[in-house]
Amino acid sequence: MRFVRYGEPGQERPGMLDAEGRLRDLSGVVPDLAGAVLGKLPNIDPNGLPLVDGSPRLGPPVGQIGKFICIGLNYSDHAAELGATPPDHPVVFMKATSAICGPNDTILMPRGSQKTDWEVELAIVIGKPAKYVSEADAMDHVAGFCIANDVSERSFQMELSGQWTKGKSADTFGPIGPWLVTPDEMGDLDDLDLSLEVNGERMQTGSSRYMIFPIPLIVSHLSHVMSLHPGDVIATGTPPGVGMGMTPPRFLSEGDEVVAKISGLGEQRLTVGRDG
Template sequence: MKFVRYGERGAEKPGVLDHEGRLRDLSGVVDDLAGDVLGNLPPVDLENLPLVKGEPRIGVPVGQIGKLVAIGLNFSDHAAELNAEPPEMPIVFMKANSCINGPFDPVILPRNAHKADWEVELGIVIGKTAKYVSEAEAMDHVAGFTIVNDVSEREFQMEWGGQWTKGKSCDTFGPIGPWLVTPDEVGDVNALSMSLEVNGERMQTGNTSYMIFKVPHIVAHLSQIMTLHPGDVIATGTPPGVGMGHKPQKFLKEGDVMSASIEKLGAQRQEIQRDA
């Protein structure tokens, strides 16, 4: 199933898409798509749920996200474009929760940003608490999948010293959504096509088959070093075509429109604005 959250920021309601792609209200079944609900997403009779009128804002499909964890250099072809050796173990970093943004909300460049970049990524949504789980057990702890755009300010990340977090955590730099898609509907998560466009020009083309560390490995690995809680989101790395990998390099500017899509997970779109 494809679950969504809709409505104004901070007041989103749970919803679900029916077989015709129409939005139906789920608030009579669950209060929110958050916490323990994610480990037991409700089976529903779609046709008996009320249709949502109009075209409401679509928000982040997961409420109360506790952690936004990210994996770096996890696509073999992306590592190659950066002339980087594929890592022997997952590279782990965090994005501040204050960067989390709706899938169609504007991305705001900070005042000093000059090298803002794009990264379409498969997002894992944790459904059940995971601590010291094995790869064989990992998928039992996954509620579903979504799209994450790991927007990155490369000057902050590479030139300002310290951790990558500096370039990854700017406000609005973590668009998530539009849908939370359950594993049964996704099917083979290791064979999903991915793409990202800027102003209609294709920048990234990839497939999850090129992931160095697959979903079960990532969940199991992270669970050895931190407890994963329901609602935590993991961004799993990006395919080639990021701005800093182009020759010459390309970066986002005010007025650009960025569109990211992953097969079976939908698409998101953001206009680039600059902070006042």
């Protein structure tokens, strides 16, 4: 099943897509796609739900996100393009939840930005509380998956010293969606195609088969260092082709269009602007 949230920022309503991709209103069934609802998403025929007129804005497909957790250097080919040694354990950092925006919103480069970069990523959405779970049981705690773009200001991240979080957390640096797709519709999680284009030029081409740490291991590992709660989002790393890894490096400019896609999860289509 494909779940969405639609409407103006802060006023999103829950919805579903039917087999023809038409938007159906789910607000008569659940108040939002958030919290405990994610642990038991409604298993209903969307054709029985009201059709939504027009083409409303799609927001993040998950509401009330408590933690936005990111895994760094999780693709062997991405680590290679950066000249980095593949890690022995997952590299974990946080992204501010205030960075979250919808899949077709505007990426706003923050004041002083010179090196805003792109990172298409497969994101896990937690559906049930997870603490000290095994890899074998990890998927029982997953509500579904969506696209995330770990937008990064590299000068803030790499040149201001300190932790990566400061380069990852500007407003709009966390586009999520368009859809929350349940695990039963995802197929082989170890064979998903990921891509990202800037102004129609392919920048990133990758496959989840090159993940160093697979999804069950990531969920299990995180559950041993922090409690995971329904609605937590985990971005699982990016394939090669980021601007920082190019020779010479390439970064986003005002007016650019960024299109990110993952097998079975739809696409994000974002424009780039400037904040302040």
